[in-house]
Amino acid sequence: MLTGFLLVKCHSLREDQTGGLSNVLTKAALPATILMSCQIPFNWRIVSIIGQSAIVSLLFMILTLVVSLLVPHIFHVQGSLKSIWIGCCTFSNILFIGIPIIGAIYGKTGLITLVTYNAFSNLFLFTFGLKLYSGQTQFEWRKLLLTPAIFASFLGFMLFFAKISLAGPVGQALTSLGNMTAPLSMLITGALFAGTDIKKVFRRLDIYQFCFTRLVLLPTILVPLLKLGIQNKVILGVMVIAAAMPAGAINTAMAELYAGQGERASEYVVSSTVFSMLTIPLVAYLSLFV
Template sequence: MNNIIFNQITVLFLIMIVGYIAKKRNIINSAVNKGFTELLLNITLPFMIVASFNFKFSRTMLVNAKNLFIISIVIYMVFIYIGGILYNRYDIGTKRVLWFITVFSNCGFMGYPIIESIYGKTGVFYTAIFNIPFNVLIWTVGVSIFTGEKDLKAFKKVLFNPGIISVAIGLIIFMFSIKLPQPIYKTLDIIGSMTTPISMLLVGAMLADVEIKDVFSGISIYYGVFVRLILIPLIVLFVLKWIGYNDMFLAIPVLIMAMPAAANTAIFAEKYNGDTSVASRSVFLSTILSGITIPLIMFLL
């Protein structure tokens, strides 16, 4: 089982390398990158989520999903608070970036593919529930971290976020045991299966935009990356283990929290006048190092 998981994670990182090379050779340019991102966020990922809810209603699955949802809310609330006090020694620009990456992992571009590669559609089902708070908080708390203000307009983005809409549709299908016609389900499934290769190609392409020589400077980034990749998943692992969680219901929260910095950290920093250099370097360094830390976390699980 460990060899299978290791091989699956290795494949994902090899696809990332292909994306990196393709961007360096300008096969994936800025226009293609933007198009892939829109395709992923608005079509392939929502389709994969909806397809993953195509189960006959089960009270056990509903209770498990509810428990994961509650765990997710508690985890985010705790680390929003902790992130606000961990980086007070740094300048405000650096603090905002490190606070953001402490709270928000790359649960979309990398989280879903890795969970699907290990646990299949059942894993995607539970991960979609677990990620609901992420989709809400990143457009509210995430914006506030960079601006220092509450953005009421962000709630509109939350309500019409494709991730939230796809989960809502999926829940209706699951709750009422709606049997999707085979052509519709196969369409959702086939297009949804494109999420994994596209997402990893995108991550690789994003990494290609960072100047390697600048990545490894600055102790503050190493501190933030250590918190993101090691400290947070270990805390979640030991607390949930102590409570009594195991198997998939332990692995999903731990692995989602073990993902590198959210891919849109740099986008938020650019949009809300944050430190884009620290943001880009944090994403790059955490993503590269996650190739080592994720298998280690899997070993602990």
């Protein structure tokens, strides 16, 4: 993150170049990580984890959405800003920040749980999220299935259940490509910080209200329910970390495309990412290790 920040401040990385790096991340490195995370020898324990993860992920997304719909009323958020609040609370940055954290703690078993959760998150994004930001009610299945991360998820699960291993040069190349995901996502995040007027952003009350909601209130509500209903420690850990994540960058793109409010959404994404460097370790420690 510091590298990305300094590259922008030293004029070695421009905004248009950051967009290109984002394309490399979302269309190459991230799909490779997702695909290779499914390259686990087939066994019924993993199948059971995938099934449990699917059920938990669906319930988790529904519960997150319900809380996100209620929270704006507490802070009297109105108009188009209300949609941004709901979207940024519901759709978090689980992949770009979650992959390095979950991969380090839980390995490939945690990553395949994360991939399962992400599939349901994208399903909600391209149905409810699309309606939230644009008012459209028509759902395009093709657009969802051709999203690189979703396509890689389906392909990865197919290879897993078919017991097909991507060995040799192909597997090594995809692994090397996937290894770029964590550093590249952090570098882009740092570049995003450098392009934001941090002093201006952190003078606004609504920034602190949103960060409190996304990073403190949501985990406070969700984590006890997760611990009550989930016995598997890996699934519990992934969902706890998901609950603690900051707002996802996808909200910026959708808010700009459909509502012309990309700048406001990016302020919530950046500010919540800054504070999450403190809150993610705290939530994870209190929830999983105390």
